[in-house]
Amino acid sequence: MIPWLAYVEIAVAAAAGLLAAVSGLLGRRPSDLTLGGAALVEVLLIAQIVVAIVAPFTGNSPTGNPLEFWVYLVSAALLPAAGIAWALVDRGRWSTVIVGIACLAVAIMLYRMLVIWTVQQA
Amino acid sequence: MTSTEQDPQPRSSRRVRGVGVVLIAVYGVLALAATGRSTVQIITGFDQAPIAYSLSALAAVVYILATIALIAPGAVWYRIALVTISFELLFVLVVGTLSVVDAELFPRNTVWSYYGIGYLFVPLVLPIFGLLWLRRQRRVAAAHIQGHTIAADTVSSPVPPTGV
Numbered sequence: 001m002i003p004w005l006a007y008v009e010i011a012v013a014a015a016a017g018l019l020a021a022v023s024g025l026l027g028r029r030p031s032d033l034t035l036g037g038a039a040l041v042e043v044l045l046i047a048q049i050v051v052a053i054v055a056p057f058t059g060n061s062p063t064g065n066p067l068e069f070w071v072y073l074v075s076a077a078l079l080p081a082a083g084i085a086w087a088l089v090d091r092g093r094w095s096t097v098i099v100g101i102a103c104l105a106v107a108i109m110l111y112r113m114l115v116i117w118t119v120q121q122a
Numbered sequence: 123m124t125s126t127e128q129d130p131q132p133r134s135s136r137r138v139r140g141v142g143v144v145l146i147a148v149y150g151v152l153a154l155a156a157t158g159r160s161t162v163q164i165i166t167g168f169d170q171a172p173i174a175y176s177l178s179a180l181a182a183v184v185y186i187l188a189t190i191a192l193i194a195p196g197a198v199w200y201r202i203a204l205v206t207i208s209f210e211l212l213f214v215l216v217v218g219t220l221s222v223v224d225a226e227l228f229p230r231n232t233v234w235s236y237y238g239i240g241y242l243f244v245p246l247v248l249p250i251f252g253l254l255w256l257r258r259q260r261r262v263a264a265a266h267i268q269g270h271t272i273a274a275d276t277v278s279s280p281v282p283p284t285g286v
Contacts, residue, residue: 065166071158079151086147094140098147105151108242 001062001117002051006110009044013107016041021100030087030096038087038099041106042080048110049073064116072116076109145255146192148248153185155241156233163230171230177217181233181245184209188252204256211249214238218246 016037023034052073055061062069083102087095160178168175184206191203218237221228228235238245 065162067165068162071162075154075158078154082150083147090143092143094143097144101144101147101151105155 001048001055001114002060003114003118005048005051006114006117009041009048010107010110010114012037012044013041013103013110017100017103017105017107019100020096020103024093024096024098024100027093028096029091029093030099034096034099035084035087038080038084038103041103042077042084045073045077045080045106049077062117063119069113069116072109072113076106076113079103079106079109142192142255142259145248145251146189148244149185149189149192149252152233152241152244152248153182153189156182156185159233171228174228174230174232174235177213177228177232177234181210181213184213185233192252200256200260203252207249207252207256210245211253214245214249 016034019037020034023031028034052069079102080099083099087099156178160175160182163171163175163178188203188206188210191199191206214234214237217228217232217234221232221235231240233241233245237243
């Protein structure tokens with residue numbers, strides 16, 4: 001993991017998550033803006049997958065358990081996609097909230113991944 | 123084929139509505155998280171903390187069951203939802219308390235350790251919302267069955283979310 005990239009990912013996921021969660025609670029249906037935010041998070045996660053595959057070959061290996069890291073990363077990558085799919089099927093306000101929750105969960109998982117990669121305790 | 127003469131089943135079974143969808147989504151995320159955690163824990167070394175790791179696996183199964191039970195219609199699934207969610211509430215309280223009182227008992231964390239602090243206390247709050255919601259749904263269903271001829275006409279369910 002590249003720290004600055006990870007921070008960008010966490011910031012984007014948190015922002016997209018808050019945006020969608022708040023607009024959903026305000027009664028907005030899924031829009032290009034909220035779904036676009038989730039799509040951006042998904043793109044960043046795919047980029048992160050590529051980075052995580054390449055980084056060890058450049059001497060940047062995870063300090064923690066690689067298996068744990070990958071379980072987090074793959075799970076995280078499923079979430080925005082699932083949220084977007086849900087929002088496309090059910091175009092109600094609560095779907096917007098769900099997209100927001102998915103992105104916020106990704107932000108938390110990315111933070112955990114960064115911890116596993118950089119400062120692993122135990 | 124059996125005739126489907128105006129029985130209240132299709133109405134009362136439509137449990138998935140409104141905020142409930144969010145509840146299910148959060149349960150789904152938690153089920154994913156618990157499954158991921160327990161898979162990693164068991165693969166990397168079950169011997170390190172058999173009790174904690176077994177609990178993690180149990181938590182994963184319970185969250186998956188609860189998620190399915192909330193989605194699936196019918197009285198049987200309603201009961202399964204009730205049982206699994208009550209079970210979660212009980213376990214988050216018991217395991218949470220035990221992990222505070224006697225940390226030795228759980229040398230590795232589970233979803234329920236310290237009342238689910240690793241998951242922003244979602245495991246503590248979620249079953250409470252789940253039970254409240256299930257209770258409300260039962261009232262709605264009961265109201266439908268009692269006067270479903272009237273209810274079907276007057277209090278018809280909100281418009282399905284199609285477009286616009």
